[in-house]
Amino acid sequence: MRCPFCAHDDSQVKDSRPTEDSTSIRRRRQCSSCGARFTTFERVQLREVTVIKSGDRRQPFDRGKLEQSISLACRKRDIAHERIDQLVSGIQRQVETAGEAEIASQRIGEMVMDGLRQIDSVAYIRFASVYRDFSEARDFEEFASTVQEAANERA
C-alpha cells in the first residue's frame, strides 16, 4: 500500500482487526520510508460497477468518493460516523447487487438523498443543493417544501 504522505510504495501492517460490524478489516500501517502511520480498510466488493456521469464520462464506482461526499454534507452535524458508514455500505450494496454493470451517477445521488433525508434534514439540503442544479427559484421552492414535509413526517 502506497504511503499517502511520501508516496513510498511499501508499508508494514502493524495491526489488523475487524471493524465493529465485521463488514471490513481495519489495518494500521506504517510507512517503511518516512515512518508515517495510516489506516486502511479492506472490504468485500461483490462486483465491479461503472458509474456513468454527465457528458457520458465513465468511472469505476468508488466507495471512498461516495463516503467523502456524504461526510462533507454531514460536516459539523451531530451524526455518528457509524450512521454515515451504514448509509455508505447500504448504497454500495444496492449498487453492487443491482445486477447492472453500469449505473447512472444520478441514480446514486438519489440513493444518497433518500438516505440523508432520514438522517438529517440539513445534511440532506446541503447534499441536494450541490447535487441538483437550482437555477430556477421555483425549483428551489418546490424542493424546500419537500424538505419541510420530510421534517414534519419525522416530528
Ligand SMILES: [Zn+2]
Ligand atoms: Zn511515507
